[in-house]
Amino acid sequence: MNGKSKIAVGVRRGLALRCPHCGEGHLFRRFLKVSDRCEACGADNTVYPSDDAPPYLTLLLVGHVFIPLMFWMDRAWAPAMWVLFAIWLPLIATVTIATLPYMKGAVVGFAWANGVTRQTARQ
16 A cells, blocks of 8 residues: 555544544544554554644634634624624534544544654653
8 A cells, every 4th residue: 555545544544433454443432532452453543643633633624614604694794792602602612522533533544654653751
């Protein structure tokens, strides 16, 4: 498998919330907690770093989708500020929380495809 197709496979499996090694087992055991071992192939998926990139990518995606819509609504209808907050704050918070596991899965899949792992602390 060449580099580009391996990256595509890893990201696709991560977006499906599946193990990047086999594509069968669940990637997470809880909301954002990566499983210690894949139940299908036994791979250790905790070695792939996914700490800072998923929130950044999630905010980047959600911000680029919803902020222009927010500004458009403000210009088109000029609703009261409380109406904007009542609509957009819960919507953006919900979409952000719902998108976060998929972004984390994609980052784990990308790290798997590129061989990026956590370094262990030296004694």
